Amino acid sequence: MMKNVFYWLVSISLFTLISTCQAESDTNMLRKNFMIPPDSARPGVYWYFMDGNLSKEGMTKDLESMKKVGIGSVVFLEVNVGIPRGKVDFLSEEWKDCFKHAVQECERLGISMILGIGPGWTGSGGPWVKAEESMQSLVSSVTHVTGKGKQTVSLTKPDPMPPYFGEGAFTPELKERWQAFYKDVAVLAFPKTDEKTFIKDIHEKALYYRAPYSSVPGVKQFLSRDNDDLSLNSGDVIHLDKIVDLTGSLVDGTVTWDVPAGEWTIMRVGVRNNGAVTRPAPLPGVGFECDKADTTALMAHLRVFTEELFSLLGERDTLLPGGLKILHMDSWEMGAQNWTPKLRQEFKKRRGYDPQPYYPVYAGYIVGDKQTSERFLWDLRQTMQELMLENHSLFVKAYAHKHGMKLSIEPYDMNPMQDLELGASADIPMCEFWSIGGYNTSFSAVEGSSLANIKGQRVVPSEAFTAAGDGWKQHPASMKDQTDWAFAAGINRLTFHTFQHQALRDDLRPGMTMGPYGVHWDRNQTWWPYVDGYHRYIARCQYLLQKGQTVADVLYLAPEEAPFVFRAPVSALEGDFLIDKKGHNFDACPPSLLYNASVENGKIKFPSGMQYSLLVLPVFETMTPRLLDKIKSLVEDGATLVGIPPLYAPGLTDYPVCDQVLSTMITDLWGGKDLPAGLVKRTYGKGQVYWGQDIRDKADNLYPNYPLTSGLLDQMKLGDDFRSDIGKIRYIHKKVNEQDFYFVSNRTRDLLNTVCHFRVTGKQPQLWNPVNGEIRNLPAFTDDGTCTSVDLSFEPNQSFFVVFDGKPQPDLGVKNFSLSKEIQKLDKSWQVSFDPKWGGPANVEFKELQDWSQCPDEGIKYYSGTAVYCQSFNYSQSLQKPVYLDLGQVKNIAKVWLNGKDLGVIWTNPWEVEITDALKKGNNELRIEVTNLWVNRLIGDELKQDDGIVDGQWPEWLINGKERPSKRYTFATFRHYTKESPLLESGLLGPVRIVVKE
Template sequence: MDGNLSKEGMTKDLESMKQAGIGSVVFLEVNVGVPRGHIDFLSETWQDHFAYAVKEAERLGIEVILGSGPGWAGSGGPWVKPEQSMQHLVASRVTIKGDGRMQHLQLPKPQPKKPFFGEGALTPELREKWLNYYQDVAVLAFPSIPNRDSIADIEEKALYYRAPYSSAPGVKPRLTMPDSSVIPKQMAIQSKQIIDLSDKLQQDGSLDWEAPAGNWTIMRFGCRNNGAVTRPAPMPGLGFEVDKMDSAAFRAHLDHYVGALLKKIGVPKPEQQGGLKRLHIDSWEMGAQNWTANFRAAFKKRRGYDPQPYYPIYAGYAVGDGETSERFLWDLRLTAQELILANHAQYLKQYSHDNNLKLSIEPYDMNPNSDMDLGAIADVPMAEFWSKGYGFNTVFSVLEATSIAHIGGKQRVAAEAFTAQNNEAWKQYPEVMKNQGDWAFAMGINQFMYHTFQHQALADSLRPGMTMGPYGVHWDRNQTWWPLVEGYHRYIARCSYILQQGRTVADILYLTPEGAPQVFTPPASALSDDEGLPDKKGYNFDGCSPLQLMGARVKDHRVVFPSGATYAVLVLPNTTRMTPALADKIRTLVQDGATVVANPPHQSPSLVHYPNGDTELKAIVKEIWDGPMGKPVENKPVGKGEIVSGTSLYAKGELYPSYDVVQAILEKKGIVEDFSGSDALRYTHRTAADYDIYFVSNKTEHHVTTTITFRNKGSQPELWDPLNGQRRLLADVSEQEHQLTKIPLQFESYQSYFIVFPKQNSGMKGEKPSRNNVSLKTVQDVQGLWKLTFDSRLGGPKKTITSNLIDWSKSSNDSMKYYSGIVRYEQHFDVQEILPKQPVYLDLGQVKNMAKVYVNGKDLGTVWTAPWRVEVTDVLKQQDNVLKIEVANLWVNRLIGDQQYPDDGVKDGKWPQWLLDGKPRNSQRVTFTTFNPYNKNDTLRTSGLLGPVRIVTYEK
């Protein structure tokens, strides 16, 4: 947290993680939400602290994942020289009247584009460098075009700007190409009329030219820094973002940052369980670039033609005509993507592997590339999801990362999880996060990286302590409920581990359009209508880029990837353009037996081999789609496979056919839905060597009793409960035709299970099957007064209170009313009836917000979600039972209560003087934090054990 570092705090942070069941951390340093500390980023002292943290992580077996630069937006720093930074091709222009005589001309130096995040992000020193850096590229002259048309959206199409797809309104997921009639030939520059004056330009911007008769436009093209800086980096780490197309520039950055740290700690040993294990590229938030020093040569090599005559297109001029110009822009963006993938992402992956590290990538947001292709390079693709109600909708990134992992055979797919803003302010806790976590599991995420755990460098008495301003769910050791969180983490760990086994089962593969930028957006009809947490339907699906598809083949009429991922139907996007190379791949797949859903393309998007490329495409199209489309939807045999096309295949404006259309195609092939039952449930299905595994969760707060149909049979299914680790065979199972099995199941509020179908010799042999649909009955209510012991250090009552079960926030005692922390409840009771000879449970009723249960001195673990029960069969006695329950609420009540007293905290971005001087705090406030959005009149949160507390068992 911006130079606020403490070795003692680091040890406490990491040890608290170990105790709570956390196995990995992403290490970033940011300047958000706290006054600047006294240890400068990357100084010798800072590096010493970093090395200490890594050694502590090694001792504790915690993996450290290091961001590729200061802040989180990308990779750069003050060591990045302007010529090594992200670059734009910019231009100035003058118009002259030529008469065949020599003219002395002065061409103005092109100005840089405004930085996407504004000039305010630049320090005076960086602003000066940004303004001063300039390199000439070319000077071109051409006959002036009066009243010319400009290419629409040129600054996005030419990669000057790319707004964040997650948070900026109206950002297109992809760029489509308009009809050629948009800019006709007579309104465009003709390449044969362009005169190259580059060799006439003098260093001062002047040139002498015998301009032929007529009106001429002269454009001076040059290279400028794009103004992107590291963000939100600590001040000593603030600098330009490094050129993403130049591996030499990137290597220089890595030497200054990652390389310096590796020298400090040594190259990690592969056998070491903890410590530095991975490098990380976070969400792409540094904008776009369209130039690098060798861009022209790289373009020639990759596209086969010279881009220089088309440079005026960067400035919105059409060259040739609108069609030619749009094709050049498509080639420009593709070339930029290829250079970024090769010289940035792939280069960092190789660098990571050379140093015994892996690489994770969050490939989305302002990304000028295809998200899928950038993410596919990662060893661990990552998504991002915001806490529902506290931020942005980034479901698209989850769909992308999980698809990338499934196609590429990556066992782990992570997510920056539960990030938040909008004054989340300690309101969330495991119970209210379970449904969204289960949603992420069902979507395919199998590692949560909670955003965020702030390093707590302050004294333990100063809680909740440091925050990242209003950002992030508070997932650190200063949480009130942190001592009780291990049970929740154990649930997350069980689910994550099981969902990393085998591979995901899916039937539908959606191909993204070609080109960049590209965000995968499946049809809305393939998902439920919950915008924030949309669930997949009974036919699971993945997305795939054309580049990824090139590695696929056909086996048993299914599209199969080297990873083993396999799909029954390939669905193409509704586009009239396709490169001949992709069309040839589609032809091969269909002829080899695949079912492809698509209407024919008509032309290539590229200027490569134009117009011969279009002719080649049409020949392939004729071979696949032979004949006109005369029916709404029809199947045409092609080789061993079939093409499905038709006049109503795509609804107007839709990229893909509706789910119902694809469902009908699959049913016609004899493939029924993989999962069906109540709309209240969501699922995912993985298949491994020994098991078929279905994760099923109730997405409602209501009790659900239903019968579920699974596309799986031939073995005795088992129920695995990730809440407590118990497994049991299921009874009342019936097998149906089409390889289906029906199982009656019931779910408590937001409850989840794994339904497991063993293969071959796996499974629970000799066990007796049990029914899932059973009712509870009460054996006895635990009644009487309870003893409540508060923590007086947190402002709670100093003496034990004897009370019924009440809401603390309703108390007339302010020390109880505003209390935030853990309270110990104690009760002694006898069992009034003979205990049944079957499992018996203690049901806590309503708890706000987490509880840890002890019966007769035995720790029975934490309860944090429904059903709020622990088994007491082996610990309960007929008489003299001692029940102790530790209950934690939220920080909210104490933060509200403290607003009654003067604020002695951070003011004007500075730590209070008493803290800087190391003096005792003289305040009536109990809490200390760098962010408190509450006022004294805000509503308090229900808190405590509310019950009723009961002894229960199941009906026979």
């Protein structure tokens, strides 16, 4: 017995030792890779090519410049936006040779490539897509007859529905094909009705149109039902038993029918192309979008596009860090479709009844009653969603896997499905956010990060800083706050929109643009040689954020609706454009993923390990018995549910039995349908249900408001995961094994000193600074057994990680942050050198620091680029303490040398760099390179002759390689400014000081 106990104790000791060593090893690896982040943590770019304007030489220069400044991935897309056509036609042999070169260069440089699955960014299609394999709509025409016995009736061929983006997107040949395609589906006759369309929003509900949710006002988050039959008369509806199927009688557009007495409507039903074309595609790539619900149509497209490219590339080494790695479906902008050749048989199989008698509902007629018609429309949308997921996104995913790749999807913006369901079908759900002033797509970040969390996908990429009319105004410092917002929102791989491929010669700068769009993240930026300071910051943040599993308390379940955009309760958020979560983090869950959940220790848990304390239902009228049965089982196993019961099942499948089944389940789980006053707790199995009138009365974006859910979490002894005494600090909480870390960010442009409270105990807080890689303990903190409170100080828009690791060693007598004390001001004159190639003086003396744009010398006033500031100064103070150079105000980025030592790039607050090791007593030589933006030089050039693009054509001097006729310094393919546009502050504005920390 004693021998067994001894072995048991030894085993426990060894296990503890191994676990401790492993934990220390993990921590050391985190530290090492935080300070010098791996290439996999680097940001990416959308690498856009513009309708034939591409060259292998330019590709190599683009990619080498990316590698040099720390870009790790590219999304390869060719489009056509506001630029003259180039000479290399899309998919020509020369184009394919260029593409192969790009892939090989990515392999050589270790840059991963993500390839869109079609021309443009819309979806999957091209001129090779046949009309019968394109996206289709069910259309109809009606002819009225009066019963007179046997009649031969000529039926009008139904017209196509107008394309959402109009007919201007068609080429002449494509328009002809669009008009010509038609196939009959059915002919139905029924007693004439009042000819009114009673179903509200029928064009959306029947999937003819889905407008862009993010950019068109009034687009609905989901489609509300109209079940009110009180206003209907018997003659307003089509009765199922009165519908006559005349399909078999249709010959050459006519039917011969023995018409019964009375007035009748004969409906000719057929299919047309829905007008969706690849956009904005290079001209040789303009064509129909392929059918999104049919694998035959999709494969026909892929054979022409991706298969040819794969064949061109030959066998690839999929283990290489660079090269073609991912197929990509960008934002869904081809709209809706409501027909596919196999729809009727698939509908019967999936919904259990024949949809044909309900085809008049497509046109707004009411069949049976409003509730019946609305249920049919729900069944139609669900069936189309299932088909598009199975036969498009999931098929492309399997296809990508077959070729050793993965699939990423941006699951919005004209998506006729549920965003969350489309995103869940991807290997890598992706989101998008626009630069401040653009469209507010913050909901996309919630959707993308939620799906990644639930699925266990550690990387959450986002199309980042999409912009319109930016005009080279943004730069790393101006983007810092929104960068931090993205990280706190759950995004951890920024993919900048956009790196425009530069096919022009190098002296023509800033060069190629995507018309007015993009943040101009390319090698022709003035500050491009210095941007790796910012990219290194991003990589440090992304490395840690990709390693950890997110901590969240609340799981919001989406309703079984399509289309559906998840919007979190407004009360759970703060801010306007940059919307941050409050103290309890949350995720959104599509119905399909909830079936993977179980309960462990009272929490909803997914196979990924992600877990939540509350499951919150939408305040929604419908739910399928299958989904409610899953919810019941989770509560029975110990989950805590917050929500009120639905009223009825959504579709016609097994109707009305489905409603009776649902009602029985509701009585079992909630005890009945009648809501009790206030908020009531009910025990069911091992779990609890919170429900009542308070939830309905205080519903916020479909869900119980934040005070209600946070109050319940408080009762469960789960206080805020994070809070600051003065607010104004955003956060996200991650865990790696037993190590907790928070990313925290000052949302303001003010200096802030505050106490921050973290829901972590028994560990030592550390500060990890992603700007410079510094790691140090935070000695001033308290631990009350429920949270750790830490004194923190933030510069404007400053951010860092607070990492909890190791045995706590508080020391309240030591400050966490030192104050800066000026010991010397560098206020002598500066020798400044501008680049004469860009119009500036080679040497000039600044008696004091000044804004270039206010200088009377036009060479400085309109200068864009880098100027070098030099000053000699004498230093006589002690060299013992850490000493810093504080640059004050900089427009817009700087690099510092002291006594010949490169001290790095300064791009954000605090605008300082440690100079202790480079500083010496006596004379010191300081050199500061300062770079501003393109704006001022572009404005100055508007005073000169315009020799650029005219009427969509490249200028003759450029085509023929001749000297420019004007004396302009810049050349751009889009005009952002006039000579009256305001100039921007530029240069080193200071004051420049030497400071120490006390």
